[in-house]
Amino acid sequence: MTSNQPSVLIVEDESAQREVLKYNLEAEGFEVVMAENGDEALLLVREENPDLIVLDWMLPNVSGIEVCRRIKADPETRGIPIVMLSARGDEGDRVRGLETGADDYVVKPYSVVELMARLRTQLRRTRPTTMGERLVHDDIVLDSAEHRVFRDGEPLHLGPTEFRLLSTLMEKPGRVWTREQLLDRVWGRDIYVDMRTIDVHVGRLRKALMANGGSNPVRTVRGTGYALG
Template identity: 60%
Template sequence: MNMMNPKILVVEDEAPIVTLLRYNLEREGFEVLEAGDGEEAILLAMEKGPDLILLDWMLPLLSGVEVCRRLRRTPETKGVPVIMLTARGDEGDRIRGLNAGADDYITKPFSPSELIARIRAVLRRTRPASDAETLQFEDLEMDLAAHKVRRNSREIHLGPTEFRLLRYFLEHPGRVFSREQLLDRVWGPDIYVEPRTVDVHIRRLRKAINIDTESDLIRTVRSAGYALDRPTAPA
Protein backbone atom coordinates (compact mmCIF):
# COMPACT_ATOMS: atom_id res chain seq x y z
CA MET A 1 0.00 0.00 0.00
CA ASN A 2 1.27 3.45 -0.86
CA MET A 3 0.65 5.32 2.39
CA MET A 4 1.94 8.60 0.91
CA ASN A 5 -0.83 8.79 -1.72
CA PRO A 6 -3.32 6.01 -1.06
CA LYS A 7 -5.60 5.19 -3.99
CA ILE A 8 -9.32 5.50 -3.20
CA LEU A 9 -11.99 4.02 -5.50
CA VAL A 10 -15.21 6.04 -5.19
CA VAL A 11 -18.27 4.00 -6.24
CA GLU A 12 -21.15 6.46 -6.48
CA ASP A 13 -23.70 7.28 -9.21
CA GLU A 14 -24.61 10.81 -8.04
CA ALA A 15 -22.27 13.24 -9.81
CA PRO A 16 -22.44 16.05 -7.19
CA ILE A 17 -21.39 13.62 -4.44
CA VAL A 18 -18.54 12.27 -6.60
CA THR A 19 -17.33 15.85 -7.19
CA LEU A 20 -17.48 16.63 -3.47
CA LEU A 21 -15.64 13.43 -2.55
CA ARG A 22 -12.97 13.91 -5.22
CA TYR A 23 -12.31 17.49 -4.12
CA ASN A 24 -11.93 16.58 -0.43
CA LEU A 25 -9.93 13.40 -1.03
CA GLU A 26 -7.48 15.02 -3.45
CA ARG A 27 -7.03 17.96 -1.08
CA GLU A 28 -5.88 15.42 1.56
CA GLY A 29 -3.40 13.83 -0.85
CA PHE A 30 -5.40 10.78 -1.93
CA GLU A 31 -5.48 9.55 -5.52
CA VAL A 32 -9.10 9.11 -6.69
CA LEU A 33 -10.65 6.55 -9.06
CA GLU A 34 -14.35 6.65 -9.98
CA ALA A 35 -16.97 4.03 -10.82
CA GLY A 36 -20.63 4.82 -11.49
CA ASP A 37 -22.07 1.33 -10.98
CA GLY A 38 -21.29 -1.96 -9.29
CA GLU A 39 -20.03 -3.87 -12.34
CA GLU A 40 -17.55 -1.12 -13.20
CA ALA A 41 -16.50 -0.99 -9.53
CA ILE A 42 -15.59 -4.68 -9.45
CA LEU A 43 -13.60 -4.42 -12.71
CA LEU A 44 -11.71 -1.30 -11.55
CA ALA A 45 -11.01 -2.84 -8.15
CA MET A 46 -9.43 -5.86 -9.86
CA GLU A 47 -7.47 -3.84 -12.43
CA LYS A 48 -6.28 -0.85 -10.41
CA GLY A 49 -5.74 -2.33 -6.92
CA PRO A 50 -7.13 0.55 -4.82
CA ASP A 51 -6.05 0.90 -1.18
CA LEU A 52 -9.65 1.53 -0.08
CA ILE A 53 -13.13 1.56 -1.66
CA LEU A 54 -15.86 4.08 -0.79
CA LEU A 55 -18.99 2.20 -1.79
CA ASP A 56 -22.47 3.69 -2.05
CA TRP A 57 -25.32 1.47 -0.88
CA MET A 58 -27.79 2.52 -3.61
CA LEU A 59 -26.25 1.80 -7.01
CA PRO A 60 -27.67 0.98 -10.45
CA LEU A 61 -27.43 -2.68 -11.58
CA LEU A 62 -25.87 -4.10 -8.42
CA SER A 63 -26.50 -2.93 -4.85
CA GLY A 64 -23.54 -1.83 -2.77
CA VAL A 65 -24.08 -4.81 -0.47
CA GLU A 66 -23.89 -7.23 -3.42
CA VAL A 67 -20.77 -5.46 -4.74
CA CYS A 68 -19.18 -5.82 -1.32
CA ARG A 69 -20.02 -9.56 -1.21
CA ARG A 70 -18.47 -10.09 -4.66
CA LEU A 71 -15.34 -8.13 -3.73
CA ARG A 72 -14.91 -10.33 -0.67
CA ARG A 73 -15.32 -13.52 -2.76
CA THR A 74 -12.71 -12.44 -5.34
CA PRO A 75 -9.07 -13.26 -4.47
CA GLU A 76 -7.70 -10.04 -6.00
CA THR A 77 -10.03 -7.78 -4.00
CA LYS A 78 -10.89 -9.70 -0.83
CA GLY A 79 -8.34 -7.78 1.25
CA VAL A 80 -9.26 -4.26 0.09
CA PRO A 81 -10.98 -2.29 2.88
CA VAL A 82 -14.50 -1.02 2.13
CA ILE A 83 -16.40 1.88 3.70
CA MET A 84 -20.09 1.94 2.79
CA LEU A 85 -21.85 5.26 2.17
CA THR A 86 -25.57 5.32 2.66
CA ALA A 87 -28.58 7.48 3.43
CA ARG A 88 -29.94 4.57 5.45
CA GLY A 89 -29.47 5.03 9.17
CA ASP A 90 -31.35 1.90 10.20
CA GLU A 91 -29.38 -0.42 12.48
CA GLY A 92 -30.47 -3.46 10.45
CA ASP A 93 -29.02 -1.97 7.26
CA ARG A 94 -25.79 -1.16 9.04
CA ILE A 95 -25.48 -4.77 10.18
CA ARG A 96 -26.24 -6.03 6.66
CA GLY A 97 -23.45 -3.86 5.27
CA LEU A 98 -20.96 -5.06 7.86
CA ASN A 99 -22.04 -8.68 7.41
CA ALA A 100 -21.42 -8.33 3.66
CA GLY A 101 -17.78 -7.53 4.48
CA ALA A 102 -17.68 -3.74 4.86
CA ASP A 103 -15.01 -2.44 7.26
CA ASP A 104 -16.91 0.69 8.23
CA TYR A 105 -20.16 2.47 7.49
CA ILE A 106 -20.96 6.18 7.27
CA THR A 107 -24.41 7.69 6.88
CA LYS A 108 -25.21 10.60 4.55
CA PRO A 109 -25.10 13.48 5.06
CA PHE A 110 -21.58 13.33 6.52
CA SER A 111 -18.93 15.98 7.03
CA PRO A 112 -15.88 15.62 4.76
CA SER A 113 -13.54 15.84 7.77
CA GLU A 114 -15.37 12.96 9.49
CA LEU A 115 -15.13 10.85 6.34
CA ILE A 116 -11.39 11.56 5.96
CA ALA A 117 -10.84 10.59 9.61
CA ARG A 118 -12.73 7.32 9.09
CA ILE A 119 -10.73 6.55 5.92
CA ARG A 120 -7.45 7.13 7.74
CA ALA A 121 -8.59 4.96 10.66
CA VAL A 122 -9.52 2.06 8.35
CA LEU A 123 -6.25 2.39 6.40
CA ARG A 124 -4.32 2.29 9.67
CA ARG A 125 -6.15 -0.82 10.87
CA THR A 126 -5.54 -2.65 7.60
CA ARG A 127 -1.95 -1.50 7.07
CA PRO A 128 0.56 -4.40 7.15
CA ALA A 129 2.47 -4.71 10.43
CA SER A 130 5.75 -4.46 8.48
CA ASP A 131 5.01 -0.76 7.86
CA ALA A 132 6.63 0.12 11.20
CA GLU A 133 7.70 3.74 11.21
CA THR A 134 8.48 6.82 13.21
CA LEU A 135 5.93 9.55 13.83
CA GLN A 136 7.21 13.05 14.53
CA PHE A 137 5.82 16.47 15.41
CA GLU A 138 8.09 19.39 16.34
CA ASP A 139 10.67 17.89 18.76
CA LEU A 140 8.43 14.96 19.75
CA GLU A 141 9.16 11.56 18.19
CA MET A 142 7.41 8.18 18.45
CA ASP A 143 9.16 5.00 17.33
CA LEU A 144 6.33 2.56 16.60
CA ALA A 145 8.63 -0.44 16.14
CA ALA A 146 10.45 0.04 19.46
CA HIS A 147 7.32 1.44 21.17
CA LYS A 148 9.32 4.41 22.47
CA VAL A 149 8.65 8.14 22.73
CA ARG A 150 11.30 10.87 22.91
CA ARG A 151 11.28 14.64 23.13
CA ASN A 152 14.55 16.50 22.62
CA SER A 153 16.28 13.09 22.97
CA ARG A 154 14.68 12.67 26.41
CA GLU A 155 12.89 9.34 26.71
CA ILE A 156 9.27 9.62 27.82
CA HIS A 157 7.50 6.77 29.63
CA LEU A 158 3.79 6.50 28.83
CA GLY A 159 1.04 4.15 29.91
CA PRO A 160 -0.68 2.15 27.12
CA THR A 161 -3.66 4.50 26.85
CA GLU A 162 -1.49 7.63 26.75
CA PHE A 163 0.69 5.97 24.10
CA ARG A 164 -2.37 5.23 21.90
CA LEU A 165 -3.72 8.73 22.49
CA LEU A 166 -0.42 10.36 21.52
CA ARG A 167 -0.10 8.10 18.48
CA TYR A 168 -3.54 9.21 17.28
CA PHE A 169 -2.62 12.87 17.74
CA LEU A 170 0.70 12.36 15.92
CA GLU A 171 -1.14 10.79 13.00
CA HIS A 172 -3.48 13.82 12.77
CA PRO A 173 -1.43 16.88 13.77
CA GLY A 174 -3.29 20.17 13.96
CA ARG A 175 -6.76 18.58 13.94
CA VAL A 176 -9.18 19.19 16.76
CA PHE A 177 -10.93 16.10 18.12
CA SER A 178 -13.86 16.08 20.52
CA ARG A 179 -13.78 13.80 23.57
CA GLU A 180 -16.32 11.53 21.86
CA GLN A 181 -14.18 11.21 18.71
CA LEU A 182 -11.11 10.39 20.80
CA LEU A 183 -13.05 7.78 22.76
CA ASP A 184 -14.24 6.18 19.53
CA ARG A 185 -10.80 6.17 17.83
CA VAL A 186 -8.52 5.46 20.81
CA TRP A 187 -10.64 3.39 23.19
CA GLY A 188 -12.89 1.85 20.51
CA PRO A 189 -16.60 2.19 19.70
CA ASP A 190 -17.61 -0.86 21.74
CA ILE A 191 -16.05 0.26 25.02
CA TYR A 192 -18.12 2.48 27.30
CA VAL A 193 -15.99 5.14 28.96
CA GLU A 194 -17.13 8.48 30.35
CA PRO A 195 -16.07 11.37 28.08
CA ARG A 196 -14.41 13.07 31.08
CA THR A 197 -11.99 10.12 31.24
CA VAL A 198 -10.33 11.67 28.18
CA ASP A 199 -9.48 14.76 30.26
CA VAL A 200 -7.67 12.61 32.84
CA HIS A 201 -5.54 10.92 30.17
CA ILE A 202 -4.83 14.25 28.45
CA ARG A 203 -3.55 15.62 31.78
CA ARG A 204 -1.30 12.56 32.22
CA LEU A 205 -0.04 12.87 28.65
CA ARG A 206 0.67 16.59 29.07
CA LYS A 207 2.57 15.96 32.31
CA ALA A 208 4.69 13.28 30.61
CA ILE A 209 5.59 15.10 27.40
CA ASN A 210 5.98 18.65 28.74
CA ILE A 211 8.56 19.76 31.26
CA ASP A 212 8.93 23.30 32.58
CA THR A 213 11.19 24.56 29.81
CA GLU A 214 9.21 22.95 26.97
CA SER A 215 6.18 24.33 25.18
CA ASP A 216 2.82 22.58 25.58
CA LEU A 217 2.10 20.76 22.31
CA ILE A 218 -1.46 19.79 23.27
CA ARG A 219 -3.98 22.55 22.66
CA THR A 220 -7.31 22.65 24.47
CA VAL A 221 -10.05 24.12 22.28
CA ARG A 222 -12.83 25.43 24.48
CA SER A 223 -16.10 23.46 24.11
CA ALA A 224 -14.60 21.55 21.15
CA GLY A 225 -11.82 19.23 22.27
CA TYR A 226 -8.07 18.78 21.90
CA ALA A 227 -5.40 18.98 19.22
CA LEU A 228 -1.69 18.33 18.83
CA ASP A 229 -0.60 21.75 17.62
CA ARG A 230 2.27 24.20 17.48
CA PRO A 231 2.13 26.46 20.53
CA THR A 232 1.07 30.03 19.83
CA ALA A 233 3.50 32.74 20.82
CA PRO A 234 2.38 34.73 23.87
CA ALA A 235 0.76 38.06 23.00
Protein backbone atom coordinates in the same frame (compact mmCIF):
# COMPACT_ATOMS: atom_id res chain seq x y z
CA MET B 1 -1.29 4.86 -9.08
CA THR B 2 1.86 6.48 -7.72
CA SER B 3 3.51 4.60 -4.94
CA ASN B 4 3.61 7.13 -2.11
CA GLN B 5 0.03 8.36 -2.11
CA PRO B 6 -2.74 6.11 -0.81
CA SER B 7 -5.39 5.42 -3.44
CA VAL B 8 -9.16 5.33 -3.07
CA LEU B 9 -11.91 4.13 -5.38
CA ILE B 10 -15.13 6.16 -5.13
CA VAL B 11 -18.21 4.22 -6.24
CA GLU B 12 -21.11 6.69 -6.43
CA ASP B 13 -23.73 7.17 -9.15
CA GLU B 14 -24.51 10.81 -8.33
CA SER B 15 -21.96 13.02 -10.10
CA ALA B 16 -22.21 15.90 -7.58
CA GLN B 17 -21.47 13.51 -4.68
CA ARG B 18 -18.55 11.98 -6.61
CA GLU B 19 -17.00 15.39 -7.23
CA VAL B 20 -17.35 16.48 -3.59
CA LEU B 21 -15.71 13.26 -2.41
CA LYS B 22 -12.97 13.56 -5.06
CA TYR B 23 -12.19 17.15 -4.08
CA ASN B 24 -11.92 16.36 -0.37
CA LEU B 25 -9.96 13.14 -0.83
CA GLU B 26 -7.43 14.80 -3.14
CA ALA B 27 -7.07 17.61 -0.60
CA GLU B 28 -6.18 14.91 1.96
CA GLY B 29 -3.46 13.53 -0.32
CA PHE B 30 -5.32 10.58 -1.83
CA GLU B 31 -5.15 9.49 -5.44
CA VAL B 32 -8.73 9.07 -6.63
CA VAL B 33 -10.35 6.71 -9.13
CA MET B 34 -14.11 6.94 -9.71
CA ALA B 35 -16.84 4.54 -10.80
CA GLU B 36 -20.51 5.37 -11.29
CA ASN B 37 -21.94 1.84 -11.17
CA GLY B 38 -21.22 -1.57 -9.70
CA ASP B 39 -19.95 -3.25 -12.88
CA GLU B 40 -17.41 -0.49 -13.45
CA ALA B 41 -16.39 -0.68 -9.78
CA LEU B 42 -15.71 -4.43 -9.94
CA LEU B 43 -13.55 -3.92 -13.03
CA LEU B 44 -11.56 -1.05 -11.49
CA VAL B 45 -10.94 -2.89 -8.23
CA ARG B 46 -9.00 -5.56 -10.14
CA GLU B 47 -7.26 -3.08 -12.45
CA GLU B 48 -6.28 -0.45 -9.87
CA ASN B 49 -6.00 -2.43 -6.61
CA PRO B 50 -6.92 0.63 -4.49
CA ASP B 51 -6.00 1.00 -0.83
CA LEU B 52 -9.58 1.94 0.10
CA ILE B 53 -13.08 1.81 -1.39
CA VAL B 54 -15.86 4.32 -0.65
CA LEU B 55 -18.99 2.51 -1.80
CA ASP B 56 -22.53 3.84 -2.10
CA TRP B 57 -25.28 1.33 -1.27
CA MET B 58 -27.79 2.53 -3.87
CA LEU B 59 -26.27 1.91 -7.31
CA PRO B 60 -27.94 1.13 -10.65
CA ASN B 61 -27.92 -2.51 -11.77
CA VAL B 62 -25.48 -4.13 -9.33
CA SER B 63 -26.15 -2.78 -5.81
CA GLY B 64 -23.44 -1.60 -3.44
CA ILE B 65 -24.22 -4.53 -1.15
CA GLU B 66 -23.62 -6.99 -4.01
CA VAL B 67 -20.41 -5.18 -5.03
CA CYS B 68 -19.21 -5.43 -1.43
CA ARG B 69 -20.07 -9.13 -1.25
CA ARG B 70 -18.16 -9.93 -4.46
CA ILE B 71 -15.08 -7.93 -3.45
CA LYS B 72 -14.93 -9.64 -0.05
CA ALA B 73 -15.50 -13.09 -1.60
CA ASP B 74 -12.46 -12.71 -3.88
CA PRO B 75 -9.14 -13.65 -2.20
CA GLU B 76 -7.35 -11.08 -4.39
CA THR B 77 -9.45 -8.14 -3.19
CA ARG B 78 -10.98 -9.12 0.17
CA GLY B 79 -8.28 -7.27 2.13
CA ILE B 80 -9.25 -3.87 0.69
CA PRO B 81 -11.24 -1.90 3.32
CA ILE B 82 -14.72 -0.81 2.23
CA VAL B 83 -16.49 2.17 3.78
CA MET B 84 -20.15 1.99 2.79
CA LEU B 85 -22.25 5.14 2.35
CA SER B 86 -26.01 4.90 2.64
CA ALA B 87 -29.12 6.93 3.35
CA ARG B 88 -30.39 3.83 5.17
CA GLY B 89 -29.78 4.60 8.83
CA ASP B 90 -31.77 1.82 10.48
CA GLU B 91 -29.86 -0.57 12.70
CA GLY B 92 -30.90 -3.52 10.52
CA ASP B 93 -29.42 -1.87 7.43
CA ARG B 94 -26.17 -1.09 9.25
CA VAL B 95 -25.92 -4.68 10.42
CA ARG B 96 -26.63 -5.99 6.92
CA GLY B 97 -23.93 -3.76 5.44
CA LEU B 98 -21.34 -4.83 8.01
CA GLU B 99 -22.27 -8.51 7.78
CA THR B 100 -21.83 -8.35 4.00
CA GLY B 101 -18.22 -7.35 4.64
CA ALA B 102 -18.13 -3.56 4.85
CA ASP B 103 -15.43 -2.39 7.26
CA ASP B 104 -17.36 0.75 8.20
CA TYR B 105 -20.82 2.20 7.55
CA VAL B 106 -21.55 5.93 7.22
CA VAL B 107 -25.09 7.29 7.01
CA LYS B 108 -25.96 10.11 4.59
CA PRO B 109 -25.92 13.04 5.04
CA TYR B 110 -22.51 12.73 6.62
CA SER B 111 -19.82 15.07 7.89
CA VAL B 112 -16.90 15.17 5.45
CA VAL B 113 -14.51 15.66 8.38
CA GLU B 114 -15.85 12.53 10.07
CA LEU B 115 -15.68 10.52 6.84
CA MET B 116 -12.04 11.51 6.31
CA ALA B 117 -11.23 10.47 9.88
CA ARG B 118 -12.87 7.08 9.32
CA LEU B 119 -10.92 6.59 6.08
CA ARG B 120 -7.65 7.42 7.83
CA THR B 121 -8.51 4.84 10.50
CA GLN B 122 -8.95 2.17 7.83
CA LEU B 123 -5.75 3.26 6.11
CA ARG B 124 -3.74 2.77 9.30
CA ARG B 125 -4.58 -0.92 9.03
CA THR B 126 -3.64 -1.39 5.40
CA ARG B 127 -0.92 1.20 4.68
CA PRO B 128 0.41 2.36 8.04
CA THR B 129 3.53 3.94 6.54
CA THR B 130 1.43 6.54 4.71
CA MET B 131 0.11 7.66 8.11
CA GLY B 132 3.60 8.17 9.58
CA GLU B 133 3.46 5.00 11.67
CA ARG B 134 6.42 3.05 13.02
CA LEU B 135 6.55 -0.54 11.77
CA VAL B 136 8.33 -3.30 13.66
CA HIS B 137 9.19 -6.79 12.46
CA ASP B 138 11.50 -8.90 14.63
CA ASP B 139 14.57 -6.69 15.16
CA ILE B 140 13.78 -4.30 12.26
CA VAL B 141 12.16 -0.92 13.00
CA LEU B 142 11.02 1.43 10.24
CA ASP B 143 10.06 4.98 11.21
CA SER B 144 8.21 6.41 8.22
CA ALA B 145 7.80 9.88 9.76
CA GLU B 146 11.56 10.33 10.20
CA HIS B 147 12.46 8.13 7.22
CA ARG B 148 14.86 6.01 9.29
CA VAL B 149 15.44 2.26 9.64
CA PHE B 150 17.09 0.40 12.52
CA ARG B 151 18.07 -3.22 12.94
CA ASP B 152 18.90 -4.51 16.39
CA GLY B 153 19.10 -0.87 17.49
CA GLU B 154 21.66 0.09 14.84
CA PRO B 155 20.75 2.64 12.14
CA LEU B 156 20.81 1.37 8.55
CA HIS B 157 21.49 3.35 5.39
CA LEU B 158 18.86 2.73 2.71
CA GLY B 159 18.29 4.52 -0.56
CA PRO B 160 14.81 5.95 -1.27
CA THR B 161 13.76 2.98 -3.41
CA GLU B 162 15.00 0.43 -0.85
CA PHE B 163 13.14 2.34 1.88
CA ARG B 164 9.86 2.19 -0.07
CA LEU B 165 10.48 -1.48 -0.84
CA LEU B 166 11.07 -2.32 2.82
CA SER B 167 8.06 -0.31 3.99
CA THR B 168 5.84 -2.23 1.55
CA LEU B 169 7.17 -5.60 2.72
CA MET B 170 6.81 -4.59 6.39
CA GLU B 171 3.17 -3.58 6.00
CA LYS B 172 2.23 -7.26 5.75
CA PRO B 173 5.03 -9.56 6.94
CA GLY B 174 4.65 -13.02 5.45
CA ARG B 175 2.62 -11.83 2.47
CA VAL B 176 4.12 -12.78 -0.87
CA TRP B 177 4.31 -9.75 -3.16
CA THR B 178 4.61 -10.42 -6.87
CA ARG B 179 7.09 -8.39 -8.87
CA GLU B 180 4.17 -6.65 -10.61
CA GLN B 181 2.65 -5.63 -7.25
CA LEU B 182 5.99 -4.32 -6.00
CA LEU B 183 6.44 -2.43 -9.26
CA ASP B 184 3.05 -0.71 -8.84
CA ARG B 185 3.58 0.09 -5.16
CA VAL B 186 7.25 1.12 -5.14
CA TRP B 187 7.76 2.70 -8.56
CA GLY B 188 4.20 3.52 -9.66
CA ARG B 189 2.25 2.45 -12.73
CA ASP B 190 3.26 5.41 -14.86
CA ILE B 191 6.96 4.54 -14.80
CA TYR B 192 8.51 1.82 -16.96
CA VAL B 193 10.87 -0.36 -14.96
CA ASP B 194 12.38 -3.64 -16.13
CA MET B 195 11.40 -6.53 -13.85
CA ARG B 196 15.10 -7.31 -13.29
CA THR B 197 15.47 -3.87 -11.72
CA ILE B 198 13.24 -5.07 -8.87
CA ASP B 199 15.61 -7.97 -8.23
CA VAL B 200 18.56 -5.55 -8.17
CA HIS B 201 16.90 -3.34 -5.55
CA VAL B 202 15.87 -6.34 -3.46
CA GLY B 203 19.53 -7.36 -3.51
CA ARG B 204 20.55 -3.89 -2.31
CA LEU B 205 17.91 -4.00 0.42
CA ARG B 206 19.18 -7.38 1.63
CA LYS B 207 22.74 -6.08 1.68
CA ALA B 208 21.71 -3.05 3.75
CA LEU B 209 19.68 -5.16 6.19
CA MET B 210 22.61 -7.55 6.67
CA ALA B 211 25.25 -4.80 6.93
CA ASN B 212 25.80 -5.45 10.64
CA GLY B 213 25.80 -9.21 10.40
CA GLY B 214 22.10 -10.05 10.73
CA SER B 215 20.40 -12.87 8.84
CA ASN B 216 18.60 -12.32 5.53
CA PRO B 217 14.94 -11.50 6.32
CA VAL B 218 13.72 -11.17 2.71
CA ARG B 219 12.54 -14.46 1.26
CA THR B 220 12.46 -15.21 -2.46
CA VAL B 221 9.38 -17.14 -3.57
CA ARG B 222 10.47 -18.88 -6.74
CA GLY B 223 8.48 -17.87 -9.79
CA THR B 224 6.38 -15.38 -7.82
CA GLY B 225 8.17 -12.63 -5.91
CA TYR B 226 9.29 -11.73 -2.40
CA ALA B 227 8.13 -11.78 1.20
CA LEU B 228 9.45 -10.55 4.52
CA GLY B 229 10.03 -13.40 6.95
